[in-house]
Amino acid sequence: MYKLTGKVQHYAWGGTTYIPQLLGINNSTQQPYAEYWMGAHASAPSLVEQNANHHIALNELIGNNPAQWLGEKTAARFGGLPYLFKVLDVKDMLSIQVHPSKTEAEKGFARENEAGVALNAPHRNYKDDNHKPEVMLALSDFWLLHGFKESALLLQTLRETEAFQTLLPVFEKEGHYGLYKQVMELPQAAVDNLLSPLLQEAEPLYKVGRLSKSGPAYWACKTLAANNGNYNNIDRGIFSIYFFNIVQLHPGQAIFQGAGVPHAYLEGQNIELMSNSDNVLRGGLTLKHIDVPELLKHTLFEGIIPQVMNGEKNGAETVYHCPVPDFEVSNITVNKLSAYRHTAFSVEILLITEGEAEITTPVQTLHVKKGEAVLVGASETYTIGAGTKAVLYKAGVPEQDAIINNKP
Ligand SMILES: [Zn+2]
Incomplete structure (x- = not known):
């Protein structure tokens, strides 16, 4: 488990306050902060803090040891991090x-x-x-x-x-x-x-x-x-x-x-x-x-009724299941009375958007506050606790046996 720093994308459509406030950045020049990327995309990989003096790009870290970070099954199926996790602030x-x-x-x-x-x-x-x-x-x-x-x-x-x-x-x-x-x-x-x-x-x-x-x-x-x-x-x-x-x-x-x-x-x-x-x-x-012509070839030309998901709540976690094997997202809300305990199936990224929390594995504890993100490797068991309310979002890979649809 390590702290991870994502990359900001300053696309012109982005807002000027939400992401700077989340990350604790002073944006006095009013630059647009459109997206915050947490992932291993080669064009903007996140940086992983292995210790105070050593940072490594996430794609490199996973590439050096895919089975350890992704788990055997995910490594065999995807070869690398299957997902890209983002915060977006859409002004235009x-x-x-x-x-x-x-x-x-x-x-x-x-x-x-x-x-x-x-x-x-x-x-x-x-x-x-x-x-x-x-x-x-x-x-x-x-x-x-x-x-x-x-x-x-x-x-x-x-x-x-x-x-x-x-x-x-x-x-x-x-x-x-x-x-x-x-x-x-x-x-x-x-x-x-x-x-x-x-x-x-x-x-x-x-x-x-x-x-x-x-x-x-x-x-x-x-x-x-x-x-x-x-x-x-x-x-x-x-x-x-x-x-x-x-x-x-x-x-x-x-x-x-x-x-x-x-x-x-x-x-x-x-x-x-x-x-x-x-x-x-x-x-x-x-x-x-x-x-x-290419757009017409790939567009689904049928009326649909939008399926809004409210998530499936289980204790401190609300999971939003998706019909693909690549990813699933959840909200984790912890407080003095309710902690979260979990074993990662594959590599996970946690972003804290509100409050402060402690993330603890059998061998270490990381103290995290609003705007910080953490990388957890496959098979790692951890708990998240907080003295007052803390909100986190988690990106992960669904357990493969749980996916019924969309087998490749
Ligand atoms: Zn899209």
Whole structure:
């Protein structure tokens, strides 16, 4: 068991206070702090403190002795740390995205390699050969787009939205796929023509704070504002804001996003846990590369009802089970009366977000406070105790026998 320090990502969409306050950093220059990464991703590995004078990158530490850190089973199955653990502070909306399945990622990665597309080329779709399912657990009220609306709901949206009358027969005839393909392939001038009247109607209400975050008009206007209120080159991601489910999560609620489910984070703070991958196909709300044919190939074109998870509570721990073998996330809340005792199946990362706690193994005790993280190796037994309330989040690998779905 060692203390671990993650890496901050200063993406422009990030907020300026949440992550600095969590980590105890003075951000007087108001830099955006978008993400805090805890993991072994080669582009930003965490640093492990083996002693006061010696730090080692997490990918190197695990690479030197995978079976010890990951456990035999996880080492054999994944070869390295299967997950990437993050804290996100979303101030401005993130791009609409879809992640490929494992099989499709392997094919796409090989295809781009064969075609000689450089790994860092801006139009490269596949950065690795891994899938990227993700689970997010809200730390604040959190807003996101998640999957297409079910047919009845989407029909209602199209009927009620004056600007979408020409799209209504397309959906009636060709369903989710035909509708989405149509708007994603429209010439930009047609996008501007369709969306301008809708935005012109909504913008005055947005400016006086009359639009609710539970409706699409609010986020459409926020997108327009991000484009400096410019009615030329309107982001076609606005169609998706109307076609997808808008989900509000309260603190402690989580949602899982598997392969093909289109999604976009709109606003709030969360804990995010995903497979160790960077494969993203984008569909709007972005200046980055959009490959429409590739996006259409991997998007799940069916209406879904978002499945919000409240977790399974067992003593001090609330676990959020996911239908993948790569990861699971939990909240651990301890106090004077309730401690947590556990044996790690595989390598675990613990982040403390509130209070102070003691983490004790048979051979050592680490005192941790808000913002600190700890790495625990496979098979290690430990307890977490605290004199007053402390809150921690844990990333781990589910015991393999517990996974029924998604065998590779
Ligand atoms: Zn995503």
